[in-house]
Amino acid sequence: MQHIAYFIQKYKYFLLFILLEVFAFLLTVQSRSYHKSQFINSANAITGGFFETSNSFFEYTTLKKENLRLAEENTLLRNQLASIPEQIHTIPLDSTLQTNEFITAKVISNNFKKRNNVLTIDKGTNDGLSIDMGVITSHGIIGVINNISSNYATVLSILNSKSKINVKLKRSHYFGTLDWNGKNYRYSQLQDIQRQAPIQIGDTIVSGGKSILFPEGILIGRISDFKINNKNYENIEVELFTDMSNLGYVHVIKNNDKEEIEKLENQND
Amino acid sequence: MTRDTLSIAIRFIFLLLLQVLVLNNINFFGYINPNLYILFVFLYPLEQKRTNFLIVAFLLGLCVDFFSNSGGINAAATLFIAYIRLYVLKLVLNKFDIDYKLFKLTSEQSIKIFIYIATLTFAHHFILFYLDYFSFKNLSLVLYKSFTTSIFTIILSILSLVLITKKKTV
Known part of the structure; x- marks a missing residue:
């Protein structure tokens, strides 16, 4: 017993070092697995709040590009609308028939230069978002939501080893x-x-x-x-097609049939 | 002692926010983001009891991880250089016992300061990028990235050190 106490006393810094290092390592490994929600993530009120404040300062620098992108998207949508025949407008629309709903969100933190990239957006469960929703822009796919809090969410970017x-x-x-x-x-x-x-x-x-x-x-x-x-x-x-280094506003896809499809698939298991 | 603690706390918060809000978005040449926050480790006063130092360094890395969604890679790398700091310092200064209380980094020879900072920075960056990529297949890419990013971190660290010392002599 005395030996153990002596050992701990002698190597206490080393033991503390190993203990903390193992902890950090576990966090790293855990963040690599797709299905486990990460413990360390920026979808919380503190980091999200900081990013939102800092983003509100730098937002103006990209406004011009963002405007251009929106104008292009508008033109595209107008062209698509023009190609739809006139009589379609007479068909009554039922909103429950709509499969995909789009929710607009803003990217407040973006790290595109790392091996495993994760974005933070400024919408959360309060806005109807949930884990495993797709995120796109008018140019293409961005990623999938992997962590969520009430007001923020993190998006597993397509530039991530976990995302397939x-x-x-x-x-x-x-x-x-x-x-x-x-x-x-x-x-x-x-x-x-x-x-x-x-x-x-x-x-x-x-x-x-x-x-x-x-x-x-x-x-x-x-x-x-x-x-x-x-x-x-x-x-x-x-x-x-998407320039991942320059993301402003994005659309989150909410699939209204998701529950039904998942329920059906689970019955086969 | 309390004055020291206060200045350490301010330095902790300042470097953390500088790192996550400014330096993580620089993307020099497309991917280089200097990790100046490890200046905290270089400047932390030498103490006989290292428990606090190890824990604080770990927490600093963990906070950076919180902001950059990177698991625990910054925590692991920062803790590692915090642990080896004393040994590197002894090796670089060629002393076996250092007067802990009187030791001041900025009063040492500049070449020794440079070697001390360069060694720790490269060790930190190598672990950081290695854990980020997590495979031996990309070893050359990891080495390349750690080397280029280290250069910028070292330049920024030395500039900051110069600024700090200037302020104190005036």
């Missing part, structure tokens, strides 16, 4: 997975694509619609480079 987005080729409906290798934030990598899928440089990649997080056909990027090895595709580089 189901995608497909717009032209041919072959499915694949988008998985970032951590090098350049303008490019992500397409994995698990069938070897018989015809792909070319310049092909557009859209969301697959297999997951309930994103509706089918949301833009993601275009293929910029790939190699063929042993008749298999390798290193398919996808240039993302």
Whole structure:
């Protein structure tokens, strides 16, 4: 017993160091697993509040770009509206038939240069958000909500080793997975694509619609480079349409059929 | 003692906010964000009892993690350099026992200060990026990132040290 006490006394700094280091390590490992909600996250009132205040100072610097983006989106939507035939306006709309609802939120913290990127947005459960909702802009997919508090939420960006987005080729409906290798934030990598899928440089990649997080056909990027090895595709580089370094306002997708789909899927287990 | 504690607390909060609100958004050359907050570790007064120091350094790293959603990587890296600080200092200054009370970093030779800061900064950044990428496959990328980011952290740390010492002599 005395020996143990002596040992602890002698190495107490080292033991404290090891103890805290193990704790930090556990937090790191825990933050790597997708399904566990992170303990250390910025979706809380204190960090969220700080980010919101600091964001309100720097917001003005990006207003011009943000305006341009909104104007482009408006033009796009107007063009789409114009192509819808006139008689459709006479069909009575029932809001319960709407599958996807969009909620606007503002990105208040963005780290795009890390290996594992997480964004913080200024909406939370009070605004009807919940975990596992998709987040997009008019240019493409941003990520999925992974932590939430009453007024803030964190978004697991597509630039994160944990995030694997189901995608497909717009032209041919072959499915694949988008998985970032951590090098350049303008490019992500397409994995698990069938070897018989015809792909070319310049092909557009859209969301697959297999997951309930994103509706089918949301833009993601275009293929910029790939190699063929042993008749298999390798290193398919996808240039993302969204500039992840410059995010202002984003849309959160609320799928109204989500509960129904999940209930149905759980019955099969 | 209370005056020291107060200045440490102010330095803690100031460096934390500077890091998470300003320095984490610099993105120099696209990805370089200097981690100036470890200046806290360099400047923390030397004490015989290191328990407080280790805990405070750990908390500082953890606070940075809270803001940047990075698990515990900053906490782990900051704690590590806090632990090895005394040994590095003894090695660099070539002394076996340091007068803890009278020791002042800024009164040492500038080349020694530089080696001390450079060693700790690189150790910190290497652990930070290594835990961030978490695989041996990306070792060259991790080394490259830690090296380039270290350069900027070291430059900023030394500039800050110069500023602090200037203020005190006037």
